[in-house]
Amino acid sequence: MLGMVLAAGAGRRLRPYTDTLPKALVPVDGDTTIMDISLRNLAAVDLRDVVVVVGYAAQAVHERKAELERRHGVRLTLVHNDKAEEWNNAYSLWCAREYFAEGVLLVNGDTVHPVSVEEALLQAPETTDLLLAVDDVKTLGEEEMKVTLSPEGYLRRITKLMDPAEAHGEYIGATLIRPGAAERLADALRATFERDPQLYYEDGYAEMVARGERIAVASIGKVEWVEVDNHDDLARAREIACRY
Template sequence: MLGMVLAAGAGRRLRPYTDTLPKALVPVDGDTTIMDISLRNLAAVDLRDVVVIVGYAAEAVHERKEALERRHGVKLTLVHNDKAEEWNNAYSLWCARDHFGEGALLVNGDTVHPVSVEETLLSAPVTSDVLLAVDNVKVLADEEMKVTLTPEGDLARITKLMNPAEAAGEYIGATLIRPGAAERLADALKATFERDPQLYYEDGYAEMVARGEKISIAPIGRVDWVEVDNHDDLAKAREIACRY
């Protein structure tokens, strides 16, 4: 199984940090970046072959590739998204489709969380080929990627466009993709960005559910984590990252 980091986004709301860097390379604890935390977590669960999807300011990741490999004891394969500044991340994840068949633990490159999230995903019972990490404790608002569940506890809906009161929790940007999902996930992502290139990869999960696929949920419990979209999020990331 591979680690996988989605790190192609521009992160315009984090300027001036992202004038020359992708969001994943913004520091959150001294010189430790969001990507450092992602790679450290993946290495800690012995996922040392890591695919990183790059796009915006990709040259900054290429320049740091060897240093990141040495620092975390990992081997990085960089996959380039040629439309990172035009299209949303359904296409971005699809760019890594050739690696799905090895199985992957995918983490968003703008999420700061402890390794307990990876441990929760890897230790969960095998109930489906796709398993999402969900915060079922946090009080939700409009911006979050919210989920509802079936009576059996599997994914029913996943979207930001949902009344928070209806949601069972928030998808935190970490997914276990088992090898059996490879072709079906790639096809669902392709259908998603062909329908609208501005859709999220989570809309690809919704497409899979609409096709009758089962996607399971792994609740992460009470965990300090943050998706870093803006300067307020970055301040929170810097508050919690030093405790990991």
């Protein structure tokens, strides 16, 4: 199984930090970046071959590749998203489709969370080919990627465009992709960005559900984590990253 980090986004709301850096390389604890935390977590669960999807300011990742590998004891394969500044991340994840068949633990490159999230995914029962990490504890707002579940506990809906009161919880940007899902996920992602290049890869998951797929969720419990979209999120990330 491989680790995978989506780190192609521009992160415009984090300027000036992201004038020359992708969001994943913004520091959150001294010189420790969001990507450092992602790679540290993956290495801690013995996923040391890691695919990183790069795009915006990709050269900054290339320049730090050797140091990131040395620091975390990992081997990085960089996959380039040629439309990172034009299209959303359904296409970004599709760019790495050739690796799905090896099994992948995917993490968003803008999420600061402890390794317990990766552990929750890897320790969950193997009931489906896709398993999503969900926070079912926090109070939800409009911006979160919210989910609802079927009576059997499988994914029913995943979207930001949902009344928070209807949601079971929030998808936190971490997915276990088992090898059996490879072709079906790649096809659903392609259908998604061909329908609208601005859609999220989570819309690809919704496409799979619409096709009759079962997608499971794993609760992460009460965990301090944050998706870093803006300066307030970054301040929160700096509060909690030093405690991991």
